[in-house]
Amino acid sequence: xxxxxxxxxxxxxxxxxxxxxxxxxxxxxxxxxxxxxxxxxxxxxxxxxxxxxxxxxxxxxxxxxxxxxxxxxxxxxxxxxxxxxxxxxxxxxxxxxxxxxxxxxxxxxxxxxxxxxxxxxxxxxxxxxxxxxxxxxxxxxxxxxxxxxxxxxxxxxxxxxxxxx
Amino acid sequence: xxxxxxxxxxxxxxxxxxxxxxxxxxxxxxxxxxxxxxxxxxxxxxxxxxxxxxxxxxxxxxxxxxxxxxxxxxxxxxxxxxxxxxxxxxxxxxxxxxxxxxxxxxxxxxxxxxxxxxxxxxxxxxxxxxxxxxxxxxxxxxxxxxxxxxxxxxxxxxxxx
Numbered sequence: 001x002x003x004x005x006x007x008x009x010x011x012x013x014x015x016x017x018x019x020x021x022x023x024x025x026x027x028x029x030x031x032x033x034x035x036x037x038x039x040x041x042x043x044x045x046x047x048x049x050x051x052x053x054x055x056x057x058x059x060x061x062x063x064x065x066x067x068x069x070x071x072x073x074x075x076x077x078x079x080x081x082x083x084x085x086x087x088x089x090x091x092x093x094x095x096x097x098x099x100x101x102x103x104x105x106x107x108x109x110x111x112x113x114x115x116x117x118x119x120x121x122x123x124x125x126x127x128x129x130x131x132x133x134x135x136x137x138x139x140x141x142x143x144x145x146x147x148x149x150x151x152x153x154x155x156x157x158x159x160x161x162x163x164x165x
Numbered sequence: 166x167x168x169x170x171x172x173x174x175x176x177x178x179x180x181x182x183x184x185x186x187x188x189x190x191x192x193x194x195x196x197x198x199x200x201x202x203x204x205x206x207x208x209x210x211x212x213x214x215x216x217x218x219x220x221x222x223x224x225x226x227x228x229x230x231x232x233x234x235x236x237x238x239x240x241x242x243x244x245x246x247x248x249x250x251x252x253x254x255x256x257x258x259x260x261x262x263x264x265x266x267x268x269x270x271x272x273x274x275x276x277x278x279x280x281x282x283x284x285x286x287x288x289x290x291x292x293x294x295x296x297x298x299x300x301x302x303x304x305x306x307x308x309x310x311x312x313x314x315x316x317x318x319x320x321x322x323x324x325x326x
Binding site: 050051054055058059060061062063069071072112154 | 253261
C-alpha cells in the first residue's frame with residue numbers, strides 16, 4: 001500500500017461515513033427493559049421460588065389473585081407509534097384460565113405477569129439524486145410471561161410464555 | 166516510515182467507521198453499589214434519600230395504581246430517541262418485594278428509582294450496517310415509612326456490570 005492509495009482509501013471511508021451518518025441498516029433492540037426474554041427462556045423457572053424470581057427479574061408488572069383487582073397491562077407496544085396507548089385491563093380469572101388445563105387452580109395460587117419486547121429492523125440505503133434514501137422494515141415481538149405460584153410455599157408451579165406478533 | 170504513517174492514518178477512520186456512532190440515551194441518576202451502601206435502613210431519612218438520589222421515578226401507595234415515568238431509549242425505525250408516556254401499573258408487585266421481610270402497613274410507601282442507558286452497538290461496513298440497540302436498567306426499590314420519614318428497607322437489582 002503506498003501513501004497516495006492510503007490517503008484515497010481514508011478519504012473514501014470518510015465520504016462513506018458522511019453519507020451513512022449514524023443510520024441503521026440492520027438493527028435489533030430490547031424495547032423497554034422490563035424483562036429479558038432470552039434470559040427467561042434460559043432460566044429454569046420451574047425450580048425457582050419467589051425469592052429467586054425477584055432476584056433474577058425484579059417484581060412482576062402485575063399480580064393476579066382470585067377475587068383480586070384487575071390487572072393493568074401496558075398495551076402491546078407499537079412500532080411506529082410507541083407513544084400514548086391506554087393500558088389494557090384484564091380480570092384475574094382470565095389469567096388463571098391459562099393454567100386451567102394443567103392445574104386445578106385454587107385461591108392459594110397467584111399469577112405473576114412479566115412483559116418484554118424486542119424490535120428488529122432491516123433496511124437498505126439507496127443512493128438517490130438528493131443523497132441516500134433509507135427504507136426500513138421493522139417488526140416487533142412482545143412477550144407476556146405468566147408464572148403460576150403456589151402462595152403457600154412460594155414455589156413456581158408452571159409458566160406460559162405468550163408471544164404476540 | 167511512509168507505510169507506518171499511512172497505516173496510522175487509516176486505522177482511526179476504519180475503526181470509527183466500523184464501530185459507528187455510539188450515542189447513549191440516559192434516564193435517571195446513576196445508581197451503583199456505593200450509592201446503595203450509603204443508604205442505611207432504619208437510619209437514612211427520606212430527606213437524605215432525596216439528597217442522594219433526587220425525586221423517585223415512582224411512588225407506590227397501597228391500594229392505588231401507580232404511575233411510572235418511562236425511560237428514554239433509541240427507536241429502531243428512526244434515528245431518534247423517544248420517551249414513552251408514563252405507565253400505569255399495579256402497586257401490589259412493588260409491595261410484594263418487601264412482604265416477606267417486613268410487616269407492611271398503610272404508612273409505607275415504595276419509592277422506585279432507576280437508571281437506564283440505551284446504546285447502539287454494532288459495526289458499520291461500507292454497504293452494510295449491523296446495529297443493535299440495548300437498553301439496560303438498574304433498579305432500586307426503597308421502602309419508606311412516611312410517618313417517621315425513615316427508610317426501612319431497600320432492594321437493588323443492577324443490570325449494568
